[in-house]
Amino acid sequence: MRLEGREGSKNVDDRRGRRGGLSGGTKTAGGIGLGGLIIAIIIMLMGGDPSEYLGAANSGVSTPQPRTSPAPSLENDDPNFRIVSVTLRENEKIWGQIFPQLYGREFKxxxxxxxxxxxRSACGFASAATGPFYCPADQKVYIDLQFADLMRQRFRAPGDFALAYVVAHEVGHHIQNLLGYSQQVSQARRRSSEKQANAMSVRLELQADYLAGVWAHYADSASKLLEDGDIREALVAASAIGDDAIQKQSQGYVVPDSFTHGTSEQRVKYFNAGYQSGDAKKETLDYFFSAAEL
Incomplete structure (x- = not known):
């Protein structure tokens, strides 16, 4: 990524160096120990609505007041912080331009x-063990930068654009929330069997991958953010966190009915489709919830 000279986002709430008002324990709101969570769950939760798993949505948990800033000293900060801050800013610029054109309203x-x-988040406790996620209740993306180290070391998905892909995927969930897809899926899941609910979650996640690819399309063609090899970094990351790859690594076998994010092949396919087309029209996004086979 061409980070030099690019500004970070003013919408970064930097809570590093504090615990968000939590005690020093290692339990979630539901009392589940985090230290022993297997790696499959770490990634399975990446990008999803944690309220589906933690059972803590709208639980009345107070959140710390945001401390947003323009991050003027990005050049001297943690390289991973620079990546996520610049990536968010580039998402703001691109979606701020195309969102009103496509959907007739301002991008929030x-x-x-x-x-x-x-x-803490409005969807429950945030932890390094839950991985990056988007909380629709407060419209915030949560990330512990140690996740970048996990991507490099455990999943062999290095590179600055691998981390940028993760942030763009979470912004994709924000767009889904603004357009009403998240609410539709959440309501439908409550009326469905576990197998059907998982299938709907897969569609939501693949749509977020597609939206991340759309952003990458414009980040490349309009913002000139990308360098040679960046898209490959994103595709390697997408493949590494497919449900089948995670299950093979963690338990040695695959259970397709339990998939919630899509296979490695699917995640690569739909990120790349968004990148190649740059098409985020409403009818294109509706495809993910049609009868079409993904």
């Missing part, structure tokens, strides 16, 4: 919360 920018260890 999300807030990116950067924390260490654990913190």
């Amino acid at each position: 920018e999300p807030v990116l919360v950067v924390f260490e260890g654990e913190d």
Whole structure:
């Protein structure tokens, strides 16, 4: 990524160096120990609505007041912080331009919360073990930057654009929330069997991958953000966190009915489709919830 000279986002709530008002324990709101969570769950939760898994949506948990800033000293900060801040800013610029053109209304920018260890969200507790996620209740993306190290070391998905893909995927969930897709899926899941609910979650996640690809299309063609090899970094990351790859790594076998994010092949396919087309028209996004086979 061409980071030099690019500004970071003003919508970054930097909570590093504090625990978000939490005690020093290692439990979630539901009392589930985080230290022993297997790696499959870490990634399975990446990008999804944590309220579906933590059972804590709208639980009345108070959140720390945001401390957003223009991050004037990005050049001297943690390289991973620079990547996520610039990526968010580039998402703001691109979606701020095309969202009104496509959907006839202004784009509401999300807030990116950067924390260490654990913190609070309107969807429940945020933890390094839950991975990056988007909370629709407060319209914020939560990320512990240690996840970048996990991507490089455990999943062999290095590179600055691998981390940018993760942030763009979460912004994709924000767009889904603004357009009503998240609410539709959440309501439908409550009326469905576990297998059907998982299938709907897969469609939502693949749509977010597609939207991340659309952003990459414009980041390349309009913003000139990308360098040679960046798209490959994103595709390697998408493949590494497919449900089948995670299950093979964690348990040695695959259970397709339990998939919630899509296979490695699907995640690569739909990120690349968004990147190649740059097409985020409403009818194109509706495809993911039609009878079409994904």
